Amino acid sequence: MVLKKVGRVEEATEVSSGIYLLRISCPLKEPYPGQFVMAQPPGLEEIPLSIAGYSGGELKLIVAAVGETTRALCRMDVGDRLWVRGPLGRGFSYMSRKTAVAVAGGVGIAPLIYLVDVRKREGLKTKLVAGFKSRVGGKLIQLLEDLGDVVIATEDGSIGAKGDAVSVASSMITRSSMVFACGPEPMLRKVVDLCMSVGAAVECSLERYIKCGVGICGACLIEGEEVSMRVCADGPVFDGETIVKLSDFDKLALDRSGCKVPLHGGCPSG
Amino acid sequence: MLKVDVAGLELSPPLVLASGILGVTAKIMARVSEHLGAITTKSVGARRREGYPNPVVCPLPYGLLNAMGLPNPGIDYFEEVIREFKKLSKKPIIVSVIGSDSPEYVSSRAEEAGADAIELNVSCPHAGGLLELGMDTEQVRRIVRDLKSILSIPLFVKLSPNIQDIGKLAETCEKAGADGITAINTVRAVKIDLLSKKPLFKSIYCGLSGAAIHPIAVRCVYEIYEKVSIPIIGVGGVVNWESAVELILAGASAVGIGTALTQDIAIAKEIASGILEYMRSEGFKSVSEMIGLAHKR
Numbered sequence: 146m147v148l149k150k151v152g153r154v155e156e157a158t159e160v161s162s163g164i165y166l167l168r169i170s171c172p173l174k175e176p177y178p179g180q181f182v183m184a185q186p187p188g189l190e191e192i193p194l195s196i197a198g199y200s201g202g203e204l205k206l207i208v209a210a211v212g213e214t215t216r217a218l219c220r221m222d223v224g225d226r227l228w229v230r231g232p233l234g235r236g237f238s239y240m241s242r243k244t245a246v247a248v249a250g251g252v253g254i255a256p257l258i259y260l261v262d263v264r265k266r267e268g269l270k271t272k273l274v275a276g277f278k279s280r281v282g283g284k285l286i287q288l289l290e291d292l293g294d295v296v297i298a299t300e301d302g303s304i305g306a307k308g309d310a311v312s313v314a315s316s317m318i319t320r321s322s323m324v325f326a327c328g329p330e331p332m333l334r335k336v337v338d339l340c341m342s343v344g345a346a347v348e349c350s351l352e353r354y355i356k357c358g359v360g361i362c363g364a365c366l367i368e369g370e371e372v373s374m375r376v377c378a379d380g381p382v383f384d385g386e387t388i389v390k391l392s393d394f395d396k397l398a399l400d401r402s403g404c405k406v407p408l409h410g411g412c413p414s415g
Numbered sequence: 416m417l418k419v420d421v422a423g424l425e426l427s428p429p430l431v432l433a434s435g436i437l438g439v440t441a442k443i444m445a446r447v448s449e450h451l452g453a454i455t456t457k458s459v460g461a462r463r464r465e466g467y468p469n470p471v472v473c474p475l476p477y478g479l480l481n482a483m484g485l486p487n488p489g490i491d492y493f494e495e496v497i498r499e500f501k502k503l504s505k506k507p508i509i510v511s512v513i514g515s516d517s518p519e520y521v522s523s524r525a526e527e528a529g530a531d532a533i534e535l536n537v538s539c540p541h542a543g544g545l546l547e548l549g550m551d552t553e554q555v556r557r558i559v560r561d562l563k564s565i566l567s568i569p570l571f572v573k574l575s576p577n578i579q580d581i582g583k584l585a586e587t588c589e590k591a592g593a594d595g596i597t598a599i600n601t602v603r604a605v606k607i608d609l610l611s612k613k614p615l616f617k618s619i620y621c622g623l624s625g626a627a628i629h630p631i632a633v634r635c636v637y638e639i640y641e642k643v644s645i646p647i648i649g650v651g652g653v654v655n656w657e658s659a660v661e662l663i664l665a666g667a668s669a670v671g672i673g674t675a676l677t678q679d680i681a682i683a684k685e686i687a688s689g690i691l692e693y694m695r696s697e698g699f700k701s702v703s704e705m706i707g708l709a710h711k712r
Contacts, residue, residue: 363439
């Protein structure tokens, strides 16, 4: 089992409204793109976060300040310390030699930044389509453009191409593509449907409420008629063939008591 | 060769999924049950509980600390999970019942839904007042008697190592009618967070599992075997076939697996084949020949 390590904040920059880039010095076992860490600011909740970068003992995270813990993380100063447990889970088939297209929705961009970066280091090209609801900050755009072949899309057309990431990416996806995706599940469903109809290979990073992170508590299960997967240990990355069998996908999730409820809904018995 | 009868439950191999590990949905239990003789559910009460906020675990070089806080959806929801499991798997399902939350009601509902046995949890070291309950011999005796008067399926009582005399309490349970003993639950512990300088877990107390507690589990099973004739499910720090066999020789009829699943969800397969190989090389023809061999009687 991976032990917790102390990380030191080297940078916490707001790259877009409410979205922060954290650089944390913390020597880890070299993570694979798509893996995650459990991060805990002292005295607060321990939360799962996708790895957005790792190099030379420095971990990068992209965090949206949406809850108590993420806000605390984003407010951390240089030199502040936190607990980091990882890398955890199974990542993307990032060494694929097919024509790679990465499709991101919102902060789902995080693991794909690392994927594109690692592939670049390995001499492999990736087209990245980063979709947002509306205009995002210049620092975030800069960070994405530094990666290379990037198309930015906004639903309202305020910057980049107008439309959602999947529609914008659809013209790039062919039978010989390898598609990597991360974002909200309705968007991932569109990606999977598109790839299945075209015959492209696809892998998506999924999200559920993760507690133990090591595959034994059962909090993050996602299931179908004949399949039960632990997002933290069997995933968080799953291939299209598996995802189409997961009837919970884009529909149901376990709540904190272990009751299966509509995604973002409440438990009927609670 | 790996088949064993434990209080009327036929287990093959003699390996059981320990309570608190993945026993949330019917499908994951069915998936895990493939290489096990039986599965035990997460502890269930009459009421829904969310458990504690994260962090709920802390891995250590020699084991795992946890303070999940008995999250469960309540028996009204969970009885459907039991029913669904019975459709998916032929393996026995032992329903773990929280000793402090209407155990009679929960157990009878579980039996109606198809549970093959009940495991009474009076030993969680960090939630539900269960450790205190498990130290109160009179209370345990009363609950066991009450449950036995309404149940027709076997009743196991899961005991804590954090008590004065585990053998004596096991004897009390046997006299009150228990059909088996499960031992041990996690060892009560506290973790101090070096950054916050406070206990890491909201509950302050947590439970230690994994390799570190195996010798304690062996001691407890050994002491219980000296005092009772009902079967024992030995749980605690089983990470390989060697640690499983040790518990059997100490007196366990079957062995629980929990924390080791962090290494591999199918680790039971490997442990079962190791036990089989040991039996062949030592000339054992059945698991029952090995149970309690470490004792002089």
